[in-house]
Every structure is written in C-alpha cells, then in structure tokens.
Amino acid sequence: MDTLTPYVVEEKVLDEIVRKYKGSPGVLLSTLEAVQEANPLKFLPQKTLLQVAKKLNVPATQVYSVATFYSFFNLKPQGRHTIVVCRGTACHTKGSRELLNSVGQILGFRYEFDETEPSYTTPDNEFTIRTVACFGQCAQAPVVAVDGVIHSYVNAPKLLKILKKVKSSSYAKDQSK
Numbered sequence: 499m500d501t502l503t504p505y506v507v508e509e510k511v512l513d514e515i516v517r518k519y520k521g522s523p524g525v526l527l528s529t530l531e532a533v534q535e536a537n538p539l540k541f542l543p544q545k546t547l548l549q550v551a552k553k554l555n556v557p558a559t560q561v562y563s564v565a566t567f568y569s570f571f572n573l574k575p576q577g578r579h580t581i582v583v584c585r586g587t588a589c590h591t592k593g594s595r596e597l598l599n600s601v602g603q604i605l606g607f608r609y610e611f612d613e614t615e616p617s618y619t620t621p622d623n624e625f626t627i628r629t630v631a632c633f634g635q636c637a638q639a640p641v642v643a644v645d646g647v648i649h650s651y652v653n654a655p656k657l658l659k660i661l662k663k664v665k666s667s668s669y670a671k672d673q674s675k
C-alpha cells in the first residue's frame with residue numbers, strides 16, 4: 499500500500515493550481531511550488547509529480563529533474579517544525595555533530611545522524627531535522643535554527659529547552675483549535 503496516499507493534494511486543488519499558472523513563464527516551477535505548499539506535509543509525492551507532468555503535458559523526467567534539482571522541493575513528508583543544525587567547520591569543532599545526535603534522543607527516539615542523508619522527519623511528522631553548510635554566524639558556534647529562529651552557542655541542555663518550548667507551544671495551539 500502507498501502510505502503517502504493520504505497526503506496527496508486533491509485533484510481539484512491541483513487543477514486550480516495548474517489553471518492559475520498555465521501559460522505563465524516558469525510554469526513548471528511555480529506549479530510545483532504551489533502544489534508543495536498545498537500539501538499539509540509540504541512535499542511532492544511521486545503521484546503528484548506524475549499528475550503535474552500529465553496536466554502540464556511535459557515529460558515526467560523533466561518534472562523529476564526540476565523537483566530534485568532545487569533544494570526547496572521536498573520529496574519526503576516534512577515535519578510541522580524544522581530544526582536546522584549547522585555543519586560548518588566552526589560549528590563542527592564546537593560539537594554540532596553531537597548536537598545532531600542529541601536531537602534524536604531529545605525527540606524521543608535514538609537516532610545516530612546519518613551524514614549521507616540530507617534530512618529526516620520524526621515518525622509523528624512533528625519535526626524535520628536538516629543540516630546547513632554555514633549560517634554565516636560562525637563566531638556564535640554552534641548555531642541551530644528552529645522554525646527559522648537562529649539560536650547561538652547551542653549545547654544539548656539549551657537545545658532541550660528550546661525544543662520543549664516548541665513542543666508545548668504546538669500543543670497549546672492544537673488545544674485551542
């Protein structure tokens with residue numbers, strides 16, 4: 499069974515997006531961007547890529563190359579929150595590798611970060627963890643961004659505090675719905 503099926507953007511939403519961008523310059527890029535945004539898990543499942551190819555009448559290989567070329571396209575489901583750990587030299591020497599391993603442990607599942615994997619998402623789709631080459635804030639290493647907010651001089655206890663805050667604010671939001 500295709501476990502990603504529940505996250506595929508509905509056909510009528512897809513049609514609206516295709517209609518909106520048809521004929522405009524950069525139609526494929528704009529369409530893929532909008533379709534990814536419409537997916538609650540912010541990614542482009544294989545089925546969606548094939549649908550876009552068919553609807554725009556472009557080869558599926560072209561759609562795949564665009565989706566895989568640009569780093570802002572995700573081919574895997576993304577979490578509600580994003581944690582980006584810097585892997586630049588300054589951050590590495592100040593322990594960013596250990597931080598990456600701590601993230602998995604703090605989030606409740608043991609995970610040795612695999613350097614060959616660009617990112618991973620927790621099984622509950624709450625967090626996506628990725629790395630970056632440098633934030634340009636090397637003097638404040640190690641640097642971690644959580645939901646776009648930069649945190650400096652991060653160590654495991656500080657990271658634990660930040661993630662606890664993020665988790666509790668998301669819990670509060672869910673309760674108020």
Ligand code: FES
Pocket residue numbers: 584585586587588589590631632633634635636637639640641
């Ligand atoms: S190496 Fe981490 S911010 Fe530059």
